[in-house]
Amino acid sequence: MSPVISIKNLSKTYEGGFKALDDVSLDIRKGEILALLGPNGAGKTTLISAICGLVRPSSGSITVGGHDIVEDYRAARSLVGLVPQEINIEPFEKVIATTRFSRGLFGKPRNEAHIERVLRSLSLWEKRNSKNMELSGGMRRRVLIAKALSHEPSVLFLDEPSAGVDVALRRDMWQLVGELRDAGVTIILTTHYIEEAEEMADRIAVINHGKILVVEDKARLMAQMGQKHMTLELVEALDALPDCLGQYGLNRSADGMSLHFSYDTQAERTGITRLIADLAAQGISVRDIVTKQSSLEEVFLDLVGEEA
Amino acid sequence: MNFHSIRAIYVFEMARTFRTIAQSIISPVLSTVLYFIVFGTAIGSRIEDVNGVDYGAFIVPGLIMLTLLQQSVTNASFGIYFPKFVGTIYELLTAPISFIEVTIGYVGAAASKAVMIALIILATSTFFVDVQIAHPFWMVAFLLLTAVSFSLLGFIIGIWASNFEQLQLIPLLVITPLVFLGGAFYSADMLPPAWQVVMHLNPVFYLISGFRWSFFGLADVPVEVSLMAVSAFLVVCISFIWWIFKSGWKLRS
Structure with a gap:
């Protein structure tokens, strides 16, 4: 299947000399949710801005739906909806008017039924005649989403959608994103909330210093890069680790009642069998074993840490 | 041509006008009425006529032009500056819309409001003086050409401005003096010869002259010259806006 967005060798250097994107190549599949993870200043927003036409790339090319964003900008942009990071919204305008405006601006004829559907799906219908300035921060973010959805995009960019919203709204938004994906909309989201990416994304792209470090299916990424942690709960407290166990990099708890062992699930030998045997040889009895998978956050920190 | 986009911008901008009707319409009308009272009645009663035209009627084209220029520049500059100020410009820049369509939407709305x-001022003036329009077609033509040209200038100012002070700078410090010194309230031959030369360097002078000709058939310069001046200004503004959108100046990073 051809990608809905294809980015080839994209670089962006700002006037001051700051290189925000460095030879980025990325294909985004139709209908997937791609989470773009990266620390502040990594290049996430610049990448989204370049695809949407807000930032002029220094070099490279981008196509959306097979349309070049420069040569065939009308066709490319008509497919894209953007929910920006900042809550930029007309303060004195009514919710319904500002949503209608977005639809018209993107060249779509009036469709009150669609506008109503969008506003209802975001729990904004009751507030349709309120001025934007009268809404709470969370509600304004919903208006931004309503504006982006008003023109029925097939690709939706959510730049930090959960920034500054409460837990309930975040859950609502995740549900909406899931529904949009089910309806065939491709979603690209940037987020600081690893939990958000872990919850929603099909694929994860990690970006830092303007470079894509990895793009991988979420489950495979975690399986490939994830470490497992094993906690061995002991029958008796251990005052000190015997020298022969030094090779395992064990951490002893303060009370000496447990040992922590980390291992790579992808390694040919995890070392678990040998460790258990060595413990038994040293007369150390194990009462229980608990294992835990690395979270995406730990994977992310590992990647960014390595690159730094 | 993306008519839905143009319509969306036009309707959105006109809605702002009607939402702020006191500021948008009543305020300029009140100012003009005050001009009529001060210049037309108080001062005008001491001036018999200008080239056979009653002074009160003589200043009508100048007053209309004063308001038209101020309104065109202010409306268009605010129209495009406000999205920059509140950050909603991102939507305009990511929409599938060309610079021509953006310009038609914003400038069309600004010019419509100014006209x-x-x-309204022309209608108001009939309560104070007897106004005759010798060339109605040319009156409307000058009105539209001037409104569009100066709305284009306002659009450029709105894109250039980085703050509200800069937004007000050109209308207050350039447009208003040019209109006052461009013969809004007097004929060129009422000035000493040296000042008449200076007056001919003022582009607004040609607009007021041509517009006044459409009312009374009297002009300080031939009407063709006025028409060429406003047309040249129009072309310069369109060319500059085309360059702004092509280069992304003040809009795209």
């Missing part, structure tokens, strides 16, 4: 106010 609407100009016509």
Whole structure:
């Protein structure tokens, strides 16, 4: 299947000399949710801005739906909806008017039924005649989403959608994103909330210093890069680790009642069998074993840490 | 041509006008009425006529032009500056819309509002003086050409401005003095010869002269010259806006 967005060798250097994107190549599949993870200043927003036409790339090319964003900008942009990071919204305008405006601006004829559907799906219908300035921060973010959805995009960019919203709204938004994906909309989201990416994304792209470090299916990424942690709960407290166990990099708890062992699930030998045997040889009895998978956050920190 | 986009911008901008009707319409009309009272009645009663035209009627084209220029520049500059100020410009820049369509939407709305106010002032002036229009077609033509040209200038100012002070700078410090010194309230031959030369360097002078000709058939310069001046200004503004959108100046990083 051809990608809905294809980015080839994209670089962006700002006037001051700051290189925000460095030879980025990325294909985004139709209908997937791609989470773009990266620390502040990594290049996430610049990448989204370049695809949407807000930032002029220094070099490279981008196509959306097979349309070049420069040569065939009308066709490319008509497919894209953007929910920006900042809550930029007309303060004195009514919710319904500002949503209608977005639809018209993107060249779509009036469709009150669609506008109503969008506003209802975001729990904004009751507030349709309120001025934007009268809404709470969370509600304004919903208006931004309503504006982006008003023109029925097939690709939706959510730049930090959960920034500054409460837990309930975040859950609502995740549900909406899931529904949009089910309806065939491709979603690209940037987020600081690893939990958000872990919850929603099909694929994860990690970006830092303007470079894509990895793009991988979420489950495979975690399986490939994830470490497992094993906690061995002991029958008796251990005052000190015997020298022969030094090779395992064990951490002893303060009370000496447990040992922590980390291992790579992808390694040919995890070392678990040998460790258990060595413990038994040293007369150390194990009462229980608990294992835990690395979270995406730990994977992310590992990647960014390595690159730094 | 993306008519839905143009319509969306036009309707959105006109809605702002009607939402702020006191500021948008009543305020300029009130100012003009005050001009009529001060210049037309108080001072005008001491001036018999200008080239056979009653002074009160003589200043009508100048007053309309004063308001038309101020309104065109202010409306268009605010129209495009406000999205920059509140950050909603991102939507305009990511929409599948060309620079021509953006310009038609914003400039069309600004010019419409300015012409609407100009016509209200013209109607208001009939309560004070007897106004005759010798060349109605050319009156409307000058009105539209001037409104569009100066709305284009306002659009450029709105894109250039980085703050509200800069937004007000050109209308207050350039447009208003040019109109006052461009013969809004007097004929060129009422000035000493040296000042008449200076007056001919003022582009607004040609607009007021041509517009006044459409009312009374009297002009300080031939009407063709006025028409060429406003047309040249129009072309310069369109060319500059085309360059702005092509280069992304002040809009795209």
